[in-house]
Amino acid sequence: xxxxxxxxxxxxxxxxxxxxxxxxxxxxxxxxxxxxxxxxxxxxxxxxxxxxxxxxxxxxxxxxxxxxxxxxxxxxxxxx
Numbered sequence: 001x002x003x004x005x006x007x008x009x010x011x012x013x014x015x016x017x018x019x020x021x022x023x024x025x026x027x028x029x030x031x032x033x034x035x036x037x038x039x040x041x042x043x044x045x046x047x048x049x050x051x052x053x054x055x056x057x058x059x060x061x062x063x064x065x066x067x068x069x070x071x072x073x074x075x076x077x078x079x080x
Contacts, residue, residue, distance in 0.1 A: 003039060004046055011047075015055040015076050023062060028070035043072065 007024070014022055029037015047056050055076055062071035 007046060008052060011052050011055050015079060018079050019076055022074040023066060024072045024074055025067055026070055026072065
């Protein structure tokens with residue numbers, strides 16, 4: 001839960017600072033047995049849940065130079 005709370009604080013602070021785009025690093029987290037790491041699978045789910053959904057407009061995997069599938073671009077909504 002510590003990572004979840006840290007992500008909420010990070011997204012909220014960025015939103016309140018009128019940031020537009022964030023890079024969230026989850027790590028590829030690929031295990032030898034082929035399983036996907038906890039953060040890599042949990043972060044997209046968290047971004048779709050309250051309270052983050054009110055700040056997040058969209059997100060997608062980053063370009064390979066920015067971390068590829070081990071990172072996400074997060075687009076924030078405009079602050080009203």
